[in-house]
Amino acid sequence: MPNLSRRLTAEALGTAMLVATVVGSGIMADRLTNDVALSLLGNTIPTGAILVVLITILGPISGAHFNPAVTMIFALRREIEANGALLYILAQIAGGIAGTLLAHAMFELPIIEVSDTARTGTGQWIAEAVAAFGLVFTILACLRFRPNAIPWLVGLYITAAYWFTASTSFANPAVAIARALSNTFAGIRPIDLPGFIIAELLGALLAMGLASWMLAEQNPTPQALNKLKGAE
Template sequence: MSDAIAPPATAPATDRTASLARNSVAEAIGTGFLLMAVVGSGILGERLAGGNTAIALLANALSTAATLFALIEWIAPLSGAHLNPLVTLILLFRGDTGRREAIAYVTAQFAGAVIGVTVANAMFDAPLLALSSHARSGFSQCLSEFVATFGLIGIVWVCTRLRPSSLSGIVAAYIGGAFWFTATDFANPAVTLARAFTDTFAGIRLLDVPGFLFAEAAGATAAIMLFRWLVPAASQQVTSAAAR
């Protein structure tokens, strides 16, 4: 999920701008499809499960994990398939992407997420944008978001350095599993905010969004602090790059 395409330093400004625009659109498309998977499978799973929440959650988890694997494989050659503002920001912190690219990517991710929710709602005849009434609050929910995000960012930090060829499978498997071993498994600010606009199985009350965002930021920060120490070579590379 690190940048797969970076314009050469000597490329003309117009070429760099065009490349950034294409990459940002790819990020928006990928994030949009991710939200379609999360919300759409949640809606259909709940409708077909006949009131069995476990079956609905299983369908939601399997669909999201499978789609996430496909999306990373699909979008990575275009933009790096960050699909998550936290991933973009940690790569910016590590020096793997630039500030201009990070701003464009994060903007595209949030826009794509809202568009994805809108399309998912439309595909299942739900209101296009409706504030969710699904309460997700309390210490246990925020702790779950912290844990889910900590694990995801730890995976990205380590595997982009040491196991890049396995990243799509590892991320997809982790997210699918975290649907069951945590109480939340959003682990993505763009996903969290966008899911406030669907009053369906995957929704979250807008009132509960700030708590989730804080927990995600805390989880990402803790992961960076720990895995920067556990993978010292990565930190040394960043230090050397900054010195140049």
């Protein structure tokens, strides 16, 4: 396993590139069309695509969490140490903010902004819980049955969740924080962050709980063991 400094760099870099893609594609889409549906599509496809790339190339280094909710789940499963998890989360938040600043620089916008896009209410919070639940469950199910498919299935899930959730599927506290610093198509008001983050963490915990039961390996029944013994 790579040392901690390399893993933290991978987490920061991956989250930065993810957020730069989310914010940058949102800016580009908004400039190219006044059709909100087309803008959302222009935001969706690059996000799903970059996730496939980033998870594929950085997964072998850090596990490609890029998401404090995912890191929290792996820490609770004792697959990453507590101190390492905390550093992962700090690297993800720092990387996400850097990604927003980079996107602004590329499109010659003010480097630091504060979003005024309202994203609040019960429907939005439920949507974020659903988005994070589906993301974490997808990851855990892939780890159990198809680990090599994680990049594609995560990318496809987020692509779908952009469209079937009312919140357009942030599903990531670090991304939400970073998007609060962009007054663009992808933004969210800082005052709306707590509701989103709480919903995302709850959704992730629900996914872990269900996955722990549903995906658990089944112990052989006594009858099955007797049959095996009889065949020997």
